[in-house]
Amino acid sequence: MAADTTVYKEIEGKGGDYFSLVGWLGVMIAAGLGSTYYMEHHGHVVTGMTNAIVWGTPHVFAVFLIVAASGALNIASISSVFGKYHYKPLARLSAVTALALLAGGLMVLVLDLGRPDRLIVAMTKYNFKSIFAWNIYLYTGFFVIVLAYLWMMMERRMVPHSKKVGLFAFVWRLALTTGTGSIFGFLVARPGYDAAIMAPMFIAMSFSFGLAIFIILVSVTYKWSERPLGDLILFKMRNLLGVFIAAALYFAVVQHLTNLYAAEHAGVEAFILMDGGIYTFLFWVVQIGLGSLFPLALLFNPATGRTCQGIMVASILVIIGGLAQIYVIIIGGQAFPLQLFPGMEVSSSFFDGMVHAYAPSLPEVLLGLSGMATTLLIIAVAVKYLPLLPTSLSDAKVDPHHVSEDA
Amino acid sequence: MTKTLNTVDSTRRNLLKGGAAAAVVTLAPGVTLQTVHAAVTGPATSAKRWGMLIDANAPEGVWDLAVDACKAEQGWGKDEKDANPATDPQWIRKVTIKDPKTGAKANLPVMCQHCANPPCVDVCPTGASMKRADGIVLVDKHICIGCRYCMMACPYACRSFVHEDMHGQRPHMPRGKGTVEACTMCVHRVDMGQKPACVEALNKAGSNAIMFGDLNDQNSDISRAVSKYVTQRIRADLGVEPGVHYRGI
Secondary structure (H helix, E strand, C coil), rough: CCCCCEEECCCCCCCHHHHHHHHHHHHHHHHHHHHHHHHHHHHHHHHHCCCCCCCCCCHHHHCCCCCCCCHCCCCHHHHCCCCCCHHHHHHHHHHHHHHHHHHCCCCCCCHCCCCHHEEEEHHCCCCCCCCCHHHHHHHHHHHHHHHHHHHHHHHHHHHHHHHHHHHHHHHHHHHHHHHHHHHHHHHCCCCCCCCCCHHHHHHHHHHHHHHHHHHHHHHHHHHHHHCCHHHHHHHHHHHHHHHHHHHHHHHHHHHHHHHHHHHHHHHHHHHHHHCCCHHHHHHHHHHHHHHHHHHHHHHHHHHHHHHHHHHHHHHHHHHHHHHHHHHHHHHHHHHHHHHHHHCCEEEEEEECCCCCCCCCHHHHHHHHHHHHHHHHHHHHHHHHHHHCCCCCHHHHHHCCCCCCCCC | CCEEEEECCCHHHHHHCCCCCEEEEEECCCCEEEEEECCCCCCCCCCCCCEEEECCCCCHHHHHHHHHHHHHCCCCCHHHHHHCCCCCCCCEEEEECCCCCCCEEEEEECCCCCCCHHHHHHCCCCEEEHHHHHHEEEEECCCCCCCHHHHHCCCCCCCCCCCCCCCCECEEEECCCCCCEEECCHHHCCCCCCCCCHHHHHCCCCCCCCCEEEEECCHHHHHHHHHCCCCCCCCCHCCCCCCCCEECC
């Protein structure tokens, strides 16, 4: 392995573009906070959520960001745990991105609570049988461990220990995503959830979403800061993204195939795959088509997969497909009615037996977007004040022994 | 100026657990004082298992009586003109079921089933969802953070989230915007040795369509009935062991 000669340096961040980006992100965060005030003042009656669709758009954004957070740490894990030195220069940014994504996701989750002012209650009173309570530990633990990991990577004296902490962080991130998937997997009464496959599927999804976000971040940051970004590292991440998209797709296929085999799940499967209107559209067109198959074609077609633009478009599509997938899981799973009396036609004043209606409201969308803005703002500030980014990611820097494929 | 001196709030959870009940004394017009009485039935213990037996073959009209009695007792429900059906709480509802093959129909009330293994209690991160020793499942409104995970977990859609400001709260049943609520099996009445409001309303109308009592007491009417007739519990396959039994479905 080559000696580490990577030079890390803060980005300049003095131009109008940087401050205008920070300004816009600030505006988006303010809009999210305003939405929270509006929702808390009037109550959740001003949102699209109801007593049947109890988790709405904020949860789609929050779960997406939290899942992506653990995935974004993969680049660091691959370098320090699996010894792939090509990725090492990006390990610091990978850790910061993971922290920022988790912070943005948790912000949305907390601000959507019926009583966000009682956050202190959630931090002091625990029911240890609840996967939610475990997640509070998994999330706070993730912050502590990844911060320690980041410090060890950045502090020269501690670098030799960073591999051990990196391994711990890798195991922890697997536990964290298992916990997030299990929020749904443990819901025995909902036919759309209640499946052990939720946990590994969420892990595969995290690999894919986290890397897609990371590729966009790296490409944009290097372009804006006018630092060299070689094809070598970009193509390596492209290949990895292709594998992760395929893995996430595999789990989605197995999830539905397993459900289709069980007669008791025929109803919910018919709903998602055929008769679910918006959910069916989001599943087939956005999640499977635009979010999985099309990006795979883009990445592995030489005409597009060998260009930065092609890889960027594929990454953006993975994010859009990921949001659609989580929308279908969270909201589609609630829209399909609970089966109180299987085999019977059921009706009541509480909409028993009916597909539940839901339309995202503006405050919910703004709150969700403010979580994304928070993530980006943390990263924008971090790369300006901390030496996170290598001055060059040219092929020669990433791998001194590299021989160009074109040679 | 209206002022309420509330001595119950901060310790309400323990009071509920211990089986105490609150009474209200009017000191002056608009000024009330809540005092706490020990429950006549003593602290909640696992020696008791409160439950209900519902006769789904009862005339349909009785279920409207039960729903109205619950609304009046607990202070939920609104006039039709102000109603938001998708977001208004419903602690008990009349459900109509029909066998699509035979056309046979039945009506029955569905409320919190007070499970022995309640999923809502399992998933609650703070422990606000709780089960008393005597089987009554409650929400401690003081530590409910409004995450709604219990609503995701309840197999019976029996919990409601308070989506907006509300009026007409009852002194024995403080409710809060942004928290979750459900049937309490009229714990405030049960602890005073009375029957839940829905049961009493039906009894007054000459109906025994909802029977209430201690399932652990072999001599209670409900125990005799559930040992005499085959009863069903909704989604018994889930293993949550509801405390509410049904006949005729």
